[in-house]
Amino acid sequence: MTDGIASSAQILPPPTERFTLLGWLRRNLFSTWYNALLTVAGLALIYAILKPFLTWLLTEAEWEVIQVNFRLLMLGQYPPEETWRVWTCLYLLAANLGLSWGAWVRRRSVIGVVLLGVPLLLTLYPALAASIRWQLLALDAIGLVAFIVGRRAGIRLRRWLLILWVLYFPLVILLVRGFATPQEIIPIVPTNLWGGLLLTFLLTIVGISFSFPLGILLALGRRSSLPAIRWASITYIEVVRGVPLVTILFMASTMVPLFFSLQDRPDPVLRAMIGITLFSAAYLAEIVRGGLQAIPKGQYEASHALGLSGFHTTIFIVLPQALRLVIPVLMGLFIALFKDTSLVAIIGLLELLGIARSVLAQPQYVGFQREVYLFISLIYWIFSYMMSYISQRVESTLGVGER
Amino acid sequence: MFRKGYTLFVVLAIVALVLAACNNTPAPGEGGETTSQEPVKETVVVKETVIVTVEVPAEAPAATPQVQIEVAQAPGFGETLAAVQARGTLICGVNGQLPGFSFLDPQGAFNGFDVDFCRALAAAIFGDPAKVEFRPTTTQERFTVLQTGEIDVLSRNTTWSLVRDTELGLNFTAVTFYDGQGIMVPVDSGITTLQDLEGGTICVQKGTTTELNLADVMATEGISYTPAVFDDVNATYGAYAEGRCDAATSDKSQLSSVAKGLLPNPEEHVIMDVTLSKEPLGPVVRHGDDQWFDIVKWVIFATFAGEEYGVSSANVDDVRASTENPEIKRFLGLEGDLGLKLGLTNDFAYNVLKLVGNYAEIYDRNLGEATPTFIPRGLNSLYKDGGVLYSPPFR
Numbered sequence: 038m039t040d041g042i043a044s045s046a047q048i049l050p051p052p053t054e055r056f057t058l059l060g061w062l063r064r065n066l067f068s069t070w071y072n073a074l075l076t077v078a079g080l081a082l083i084y085a086i087l088k089p090f091l092t093w094l095l096t097e098a099e100w101e102v103i104q105v106n107f108r109l110l111m112l113g114q115y116p117p118e119e120t121w122r123v124w125t126c127l128y129l130l131a132a133n134l135g136l137s138w139g140a141w142v143r144r145r146s147v148i149g150v151v152l153l154g155v156p157l158l159l160t161l162y163p164a165l166a167a168s169i170r171w172q173l174l175a176l177d178a179i180g181l182v183a184f185i186v187g188r189r190a191g192i193r194l195r196r197w198l199l200i201l202w203v204l205y206f207p208l209v210i211l212l213v214r215g216f217a218t219p220q221e222i223i224p225i226v227p228t229n230l231w232g233g234l235l236l237t238f239l240l241t242i243v244g245i246s247f248s249f250p251l252g253i254l255l256a257l258g259r260r261s262s263l264p265a266i267r268w269a270s271i272t273y274i275e276v277v278r279g280v281p282l283v284t285i286l287f288m289a290s291t292m293v294p295l296f297f298s299l300q301d302r303p304d305p306v307l308r309a310m311i312g313i314t315l316f317s318a319a320y321l322a323e324i325v326r327g328g329l330q331a332i333p334k335g336q337y338e339a340s341h342a343l344g345l346s347g348f349h350t351t352i353f354i355v356l357p358q359a360l361r362l363v364i365p366v367l368m369g370l371f372i373a374l375f376k377d378t379s380l381v382a383i384i385g386l387l388e389l390l391g392i393a394r395s396v397l398a399q400p401q402y403v404g405f406q407r408e409v410y411l412f413i414s415l416i417y418w419i420f421s422y423m424m425s426y427i428s429q430r431v432e433s434t435l436g437v438g439e440r
Numbered sequence: 441m442f443r444k445g446y447t448l449f450v451v452l453a454i455v456a457l458v459l460a461a462c463n464n465t466p467a468p469g470e471g472g473e474t475t476s477q478e479p480v481k482e483t484v485v486v487k488e489t490v491i492v493t494v495e496v497p498a499e500a501p502a503a504t505p506q507v508q509i510e511v512a513q514a515p516g517f518g519e520t521l522a523a524v525q526a527r528g529t530l531i532c533g534v535n536g537q538l539p540g541f542s543f544l545d546p547q548g549a550f551n552g553f554d555v556d557f558c559r560a561l562a563a564a565i566f567g568d569p570a571k572v573e574f575r576p577t578t579t580q581e582r583f584t585v586l587q588t589g590e591i592d593v594l595s596r597n598t599t600w601s602l603v604r605d606t607e608l609g610l611n612f613t614a615v616t617f618y619d620g621q622g623i624m625v626p627v628d629s630g631i632t633t634l635q636d637l638e639g640g641t642i643c644v645q646k647g648t649t650t651e652l653n654l655a656d657v658m659a660t661e662g663i664s665y666t667p668a669v670f671d672d673v674n675a676t677y678g679a680y681a682e683g684r685c686d687a688a689t690s691d692k693s694q695l696s697s698v699a700k701g702l703l704p705n706p707e708e709h710v711i712m713d714v715t716l717s718k719e720p721l722g723p724v725v726r727h728g729d730d731q732w733f734d735i736v737k738w739v740i741f742a743t744f745a746g747e748e749y750g751v752s753s754a755n756v757d758d759v760r761a762s763t764e765n766p767e768i769k770r771f772l773g774l775e776g777d778l779g780l781k782l783g784l785t786n787d788f789a790y791n792v793l794k795l796v797g798n799y800a801e802i803y804d805r806n807l808g809e810a811t812p813t814f815i816p817r818g819l820n821s822l823y824k825d826g827g828v829l830y831s832p833p834f835r
Contacts, residue, residue, distance in 0.1 A: 109548055290585075291584040383578055385536070385575065385576040385578055387544075394537050396544065398543035399545060400811060400812040400813045404704075406674050406702075
């Protein structure tokens with residue numbers, strides 16, 4: 038033992054050698070003959086995989102198809118004269134984000150810089166219309182101003198911000214859909230014109246915001262002492278979890294018409310939203326139930342001892358702790374939901390994937406599927422990663438897994 | 441606990457079965473809607489009576505025999521047109537992902553051969569080809585959405601076959617495009633006959649008649665092969681281009697346009713000189729509304745007749761102003777009341793030709809030589825040009 042320490046102390050090279058690139062290479066990649074072999078084989082494999090891809094990406098790929106169809110991929114057939122509504126939604130989002138950043142994080146951080154930098158980078162893109170460039174800059178300006186305001190106002194703002202966030206999503210849907218006013222300021226845009234990334238987002242937002250409360254209710258229902266409620270919850274959860282989402286969407290698109298007359302039949306987008314919500318609620322219920330079961334009995338007892346009713350115990354003591362515990366799993370579910378919205382392409386809705394396939398049918402762009410699919414997978418990745426990153430931040434702020 | 445749960449499950453299952461049974465009974469009835477549609481039928485009766493007065497002015501009050509014919513009309517007669525007119529738009533089911541036939545252009549508008557027939561129908565009904573709402577449908581759901589009334593007409597490269605015409609409760613109106621299934625092989629493979637494909641792999645798209653036809657023909661010829669089945673057009677020809685199949689099969693229209701567009705070197709592939717099947721494609725309506733069936737049929741015939749008479753969107757106004765031909769006068773609504781008999785206006789054919797164009801225009805715009813999706817007209821020429829397009833007389 039002592040011998041080993043002594044000998045290793047002897048052969049340890051001087052720091053100048055230990056911390057050079059070569060030294061690092063030798064220690065980590067070429068320490069023994071089989072490690073060296075593995076490194077060489079691994080490099081060869083990476084080269085073999087990356088070379089054709091990079092060759093294609095740098096020399097063969099033609100991105101004209103994306104450029105020409107960019108609007109279509111983002112908004113689908115949403116009427117061009119109503120695009121300002123989507124921009125308004127984005128401005129509101131920037132304001133909300135900026136305020137929240139100022140109030141909670143209170144300092145510059147990498148992700149904040151990235152969020153501000155992306156629109157700036159996009160403005161540098163040469164083929165962009167001037168109006169869009171200004172709108173992107175406005176987006177940045179609003180975000181920055183909101184950040185400063187949020188930092189000034191600080192903690193006082195937090196409660197209001199929560200309300201703002203809760204109001205934001207219904208407002209987005211109201212804005213995108215429009216409503217019947219006598220002056221036709223914001224005319225209704227029928228759902229069959231919603232498409233592209235916009236529809237993907239709307240499906241996700243609706244799916245998350247409705248399945249969340251429904252899932253919590255189901256989870257509580259499953260643990261209820263009233264048999265009727267318990268069995269109803271169990272039946273619902275187990276039936277829905279036993280059926281693939283594709284089947285539910287197909288049922289929504291082909292069975293629903295059998296039960297409703299033509300006049301009061303929900304339109305296909307609404308049907309898809311209902312299908313997605315009902316589906317993810319069942320999974321969410323099980324996740325929340327896991328959180329509920331992790332709360333020690335002592336918490337309930339202490340709460341009862343303090344004189345809180347069962348309702349108050351659940352709302353103020355149990356649920357907040359349970360939900361905090363399941364944030365990582367919950368976020369996983371939401372990311373999965375975001376990507377699962379692409380399944381509505383099979384019931385004829387033109388969300389991001391559906392519209393991509395329609396774009397590929399344009400006679401002049403037949404055969405561009407590599408470019409198009411790569412582009413939409415990049416979009417999916419960006420937003421999925423963003424959700425994942427935000428959840429990590431929330432976790433570390435709340436100290437999940439540390440207490 | 442378990443036993444209690446099991447009893448509950450059994451009870452639920454029984455309730456579900458009973459419910460299902462209840463729901464079954466009214467099903468054949470889309471007839472459940474019959475009663476509410478009664479008034480619609482009456483309006484049709486009135487219309488027909490008017491026509492009678494025109495034809496036989498002296499006997500106007502004695503319209504009873506006509507009314508008897510009306511009584512024999514199926515309950516759904518006229519309901520689709522009434523619904524479309526009340527709604528103000530036609531809902532047309534399309535593919536949405538088939539180059540040349542229907543796709544979204546970068547401006548977000550639907551375009552293509554199948555789409556133009558929807559526009560022609562809207563032009564005939566409303567005098568405005570823009571009053572169409574397009575509903576993209578997938579192969580699997582296309583018939584269901586038509587059967588359940590979610591769309592008024594399905595214009596989506598659908599092959600007319602006996603089973604579909606009967607069992608699915610659908611009516612195929614008229615053939616807009618005569619297609620046939622072909623096989624594409626690489627030129628240097630040396631394959632020229634079906635027998636050369638013995639033991640080979642053939643790429644085919646799932647859920648289409650193509651897959652069944654291939655199996656039928658190969659079984660008849662006694663040739664063994666491995667089908668490689670794919671979900672969509674892109675995947676099918678992608679696999680073929682990568683050499684995962686010895687041949688790809690589909691309708692010849694698709695092979696000559698889509699497939700060639702998807703292949704890196706289109707000139708290295710050839711369509712074999714065999715036709716595996718007849719694929720007559722055309723718009724479809726559901727059973728039960730013969731007036732609607734007639735409307736769709738005659739709008740299509742109007743595009744044929746337009747080409748036959750040499751009337752196009754460019755010269756239709758001149759022809760209407762100057763023609764002495766009684767046939768064309770009737771056709772364009774200057775004489776007679778052909779349109780009224782369909783429940784439309786007399787100038788429906790004029791609107792179709794003026795706003796959308798005749799068959800040749802529709803064809804050239806979407807599948808003509810100037811387009812990337814060029815398909816030689818072949819069978820889809822007028823009967824006098826060696827094709828099989830033939831409109832019954834407008835009289």
